[in-house]
Amino acid sequence: MRLDLVPRDRRSPLAAALSPVLAFLTAVLIGGVAVAMLGVAPGAAFTVYFVAPLSELWSLQEIALKAAPLALIATGLAFCYRANLWNIGAEGQFVVGGLAGGWVAIATHGSAGFTAWILPAMLIAGTCAGIAYAMIPALLRVRLGVSEILTSLMLVYVAELLLDYMARGPLRDPAGFNFPQSVGFDEAARLPYLMEGDTLHAGVLVALVAVVLATLVLGRSLFGFATRVAGASPRAARFAGFSEERLTLAAFAISGGAAGLAGIAEVAGRIGQLQPTISPGYGFTAIIVAFLGRLSPLGILAAALVIAVTTIGGEAAQIDLRLPLDLTRAFQGLLLCLVLGADVLTRFKVRLVPGAAR
Amino acid sequence: MSLDTVQMVLVTVLTAATPLIIAALGELVAERAGVLNLGVEGMMVFGAALGFAAAMETGSTLLGALAGAGAGIGLAAVFGLLTVGLAANQVASGLALTILGLGLSGLVGAGYVGLKREPAPLLHVPGLSDLPGVGRLLFGEDAFVYVGLGLAVGVSWFLWRTRAGLILRAIGDDPVATHALGLPVRGVRFLAVLFGGACAGLAGSYLSLAYTPFWAPAMTAGRGWIALALVVFASWRPARVVAGATLFGGATVLQLHAQAASLGLPGQLLSALPYLATILALVLLSLGRRQGGSLAPAALGRDFTPHR
Incomplete structure (x- = not known):
């Protein structure tokens, strides 16, 4: 038997819409088998993972809070991946953004008088730090031809160690009994809550605005068009006179800035101080989200919500059913594999033919 | 520094490089x-977990190493x-892997956190392994x-001295031409991927x-990256x-020694050295190769679908 791929004349819109759904259902099926092998009834696990998080107000807010950074980072990454550029260091840009913005908050801690400028300054500092950090692999690529994949990933480890050093060293709260954390931020350095008494903060709105903006830029602007052409056909982009160098720098700036903004929004929103670690792997999970959302901002928003549900469900399953947290990570990896595999349906018709492999 | 100190440093460099x-x-x-x-890191860490689990269950380092290689092959097959x-896109699939x-690896290794076992035995050739200065390094x-x-x-030897190696390199440079010659492009690529997985899993189990x-x-x-x-x-x-x-192994060992000697540098900076060095x-490398073009296999990262 042999697997033959017959190219379609045009991308099938039906297959494009259905393939992520098909991949998700397959992943749930395989996950169910795995859960059963771990000795838990799949039905009960399904309820805890996918139904329970959607049934209570606090968990719905948690979903929005988890989905916001994922959607923001993944939207930025979509620009890179659309242009066939591989920034896989969003985790590092997230961390650096949180660090830079957090430093502003710590430096202005306790200042009296006019403080309304602090929060905007933090957000700008975080965004700029993310952009600057993403410029390292981007410049190395356009100037020296160094693979951006490896450099952006290596810089993640460097950023994490830098934050670890700063939170334990220079930025530690001097009155904090040697706990490795900074002072708690002032009220003026925190993102405001959307509703009194709830956990939902304004970072969620930032992510929504980013998704709308990205939809417009990718779909309606010349820059978005150039990005898509550069990814789909580099030769055509060169003939059209689009500058590869400028596109690369711009795509990295957008993704780095989005990740940096997400980083400072997390620090100024949920955490409220600097700690040795500020991210449960948002920058890496966002890669899954970007592909699950088929690299379109609206799809990414939906994908971020799905991944957030499974993450919250995974935490609940760890407590209620004693299922390990790594099961969620494995499930997300499997889901990405299946999404990428199912993508073939949109470009090819798959035929099984008798005969030897070629 | 005595000859034996030099030898011990070289031994640690070699184990870090392996x-x-x-x-x-x-x-x-x-x-x-x-x-x-790009999934080397994932295959490696899965190999480390499954290799250790298998070695703990069977008590055999050899079976552990084989299980590690098998774990790598399994993921590589996916x-x-x-x-x-x-x-499918190779970069994205590698990240997924x-x-x-x-x-x-977290699932498999969960039950084995905190357990220890004897390290893999060292070679011992009577006489040779005890040679002063070089015995431990070369024969131990x-x-x-x-x-x-x-x-x-x-x-x-395989890549440059055998016919199969020549075919493999040709497929990496031009899958279309090799397919036209009737060579099994996808079969060879699949086997090469499996070999890569076996090696990554084995390295993890090490x-x-x-x-x-x-x-x-x-x-x-x-380390996979x-x-x-x-x-x-x-x-x-x-x-x-x-x-x-070996150079990277040296850098790792240097970092460990610097950390032990507490030079007043923050430990995080020393831990970041291997990544910065990379x-x-x-x-x-790219500065030294401004002229002459890339040495990468010409079709690296490009997918291939045989038509007709």
């Missing part, structure tokens, strides 16, 4: 066939099915080290069976992989 050598050689073969598998069989491998390593060095020779020797979550700590960088650094040549891995190495 996982990089094994993993990078496997990836080198896959990339020579034109497939860029990757091969996606990228070679279904022409890394995430999957990290998750699976564990089996993984010799396998790694043997692998370098074997891969080199970490948990001989190097540390215990299992800890995410214990590969980016450094192995990927090494292949570029070595411009896809096995001998240079060994040289580059970036620096890639930069220097």
